[in-house]
Amino acid sequence: MLNFTVGPVKSDEVVLKIGREQVPYFRTDEFSKLMLENESLMKKFAKASCDSRVVFITGSGTASMEASVINFFNENDKVLIINGGSFGERFVEICNCYSIKNTEIKLERGHDITEEELYKYANLGYTGLLVNVHETSTGVHYNIDMISKFCKENNLFLVVDAVSSFLADEFNMEALGVDIMITGSQKALACPPGISIMVLSPRAIKKAEVVNARCYYLNINNALKNGKRGQTPFTPAVGTLIQINARLHEIEANGGVESETKRIHELALDFRNKIKDLPLEIVSNSMSNAVTPLHPLNAKAGDIFEILKNEYQIWVCPNGGAMRDEIFRVGHIGALTKEDNTTLVNALNDLVKRGLL
C-alpha cells in the first residue's frame, strides 16, 4: 500500500529496521543517553531556547493536548481557542472537561484567521491562547506570526499544537514566543504512532511547577523531573523512542530541519502542480506543506478514498463526520517521493477516465 495519509505515514528503512529489533530494557544509562539526545535534537529542530525542555509522553497527540491544558491553566485562567476544525474543537472539549473558562474563535472552514477576527479579543483579560497551527482536519495553516504578535502584546501563554506541522512548515519557537509546542511520532517524524512530544519554554517549565496538574499520568512536572536523568516516570514506548532517535539523527545528517522542510515543501508543490487539470478543488486558503485538502467536484470524497484503497492500493486520508463525502486529504509527510506523487496522480487520472472523479 502507498500511504498518503497524515499518520501513520510511510517510514524509511532506517526506522523500519529498528522495528525488527528486540526492544531493550530502558532503566539504563544507555537509554538515558539516547533520551537526552532526543531532547537536544527536538529543541534544535523546534528552534527552542537553550533553557527549554522536552517531554516524551507515551500516548496519542491528544494526550499532549490535554497535558498542555491541565498543567498550565486552572480556574483562574481564561483562554482563547482558535477553532477551525475538529482539532480546534478538541481543545474546546478539553477545557470544558476541566471547567477552564474559554472563548472559541470559530472560523469558516478552510479559512485562515484574520487580524480583524483575532484583535477583537485584545485587552480582555485572557491569559492564554491555544491553536493547532496546522488544523489538520481542513488543511489550514494559520498565520502564526500574527498570532504570536497578538500573544506577545497581550502577554498570553501560547500553546501551539504543531502535531502535523513540525518539520513540514517553518517554525521558530523562541522567536515566536511559543510556550508549548506539541508534535507526534507518526507525522513528519515518520515513526510509528505511540509517542507525543511537548517542547516547553522556560516560562512553561516554571508554570508546570506551580499549577496543580489534575491528572497523574499526564503530570508534566513529574515528567520533567525524571527527564533530567533521561528517564520517564512510567514505562514508555521504548522502541518508538529509539526510532525517533535514529530519525532525528538522520534529519541532522541530511542538513537539519531546513532541508527536511524544503524537501516536504517541494513534494507538496510537485503534487499541487500535477493535479492542476483534475476536477479537484483545493479547499484551504492557507496551506501547510504537510497536506493538500481536496474537494472532488464530481464525486464523493469518501468513495474516492475507498476506490483508491481497494483498487489501486493507495491510501489517501479520508475526513470524518460531516466532511466525509466532501473532502479527502493528500499528505506529503513521511518517506514519499515525487514518483509516488506520479503514481497517485496516474490513479486519479484513471478515475477521471472511468467517470469516477
Place this chain on the structure above:
Amino acid sequence: MLNFTVGPVKSDEVVLKIGREQVPYFRTDEFSKLMLENESLMKKFAKASCDSRVVFITGSGTASMEASVINFFNENDKVLIINGGSFGERFVEICNCYSIKNTEIKLERGHDITEEELYKYANLGYTGLLVNVHETSTGVHYNIDMISKFCKENNLFLVVDAVSSFLADEFNMEALGVDIMITGSQKALACPPGISIMVLSPRAIKKAEVVNARCYYLNINNALKNGKRGQTPFTPAVGTLIQINARLHEIEANGGVESETKRIHELALDFRNKIKDLPLEIVSNSMSNAVTPLHPLNAKAGDIFEILKNEYQIWVCPNGGAMRDEIFRVGHIGALTKEDNTTLVNALNDLVKRGLL
C-alpha cells in the same frame, strides 16, 4: 542482549517481523476487524463473561491504572488498596490525586496478604478494592481467591492490575467476579511497550456510563463507544496493536491461555531449581510465575545488575529506590527458553567463582 527483565521482554519472530513492516492507515474496515479480534481473544484469555468489553489505551500500564480509578469511583466512594510495594503505592497516589477516600493495607515486603489483615475491613462501608494481583516490584502474587471472596461478601467493585500476571498466572475474571482487569503489551504478551489493556465486566461498563470521568484522554465511556466499531477515539499505537493481534492468534494456535501459562510456569520452575545452590534468597512467600525476586546474600543487587549487563550481555531486572541494592528480579515472561535460563545460571555461577556473588 539476553533479556530477563519484566518489560519490555523478548519478543518472538512473528512479532518482530511485523515491527519491520510499514504501519498501515487505521480508519479502515480492515483495522476495525483486527481490533474486534483483539477484543474477542483478550476476553477469552482473561476468561471474562461474554458481555464484557475490552479497551486498548495507548499509554503505559499506569494510564490504565488511573483510568480504572477515575472512570469508576468518585468522592462518594471509599476504597481499599492492598499496598505491598511500589505499584500498590501508585494506586494510593492516584486516588489521592483525585481526593478519592482510600485506606491502604500496608504489607510487609515479600508477604502475601492474610485473611486476618483483610477481614478487619469487612462491613465498614467500603465500595471498592484495588489490587496489583502480582506486585511486580517485590514479586508477590496475592491470594486472589481470598480477595475475590471478600469483595463478593462486601459487594466491592474489584479492580485487578494484572499487568505482569496476565497469561503467566491462572486467572478467571468471571469466576473471581473481577470488574476490571488491566494488562500491558510488554509483559507476557511479549510485544513492544505502548499499549495498556483493560477488560471490563458488565458492571464496570455500566458504571463507566454514569461516573463523570475526570480526564479527557482516559475517558473509558468514549473508548467503549468507539470500540463498538473496532476503533479508538485517538490515533493509537497501530503497529503494536497489530503485533498484539498476531501474538494472541499465536497463543490460541498453541493451545490457548492454559498452554501459555503452563509454559511460563515450567520456565519459572526450571530457573528456581537451577539456582538452589546459589547464594540467592527468594524474597517472596507467594510467587507469580512471571518473576523470581532474589536477594543476593553476599553482594549488592544493583552491582549484579550492572555486571551482568556490562560483562555478560544479560539484563536482569533491577529494583528502584531503597530496594536497589537488596533485590533484583529474574523474569520468566517473553520468548525465553530453558537454555536461556542455563545461560543466566552459568553467568551467576561464574560470578560466584569470581567472588562477586
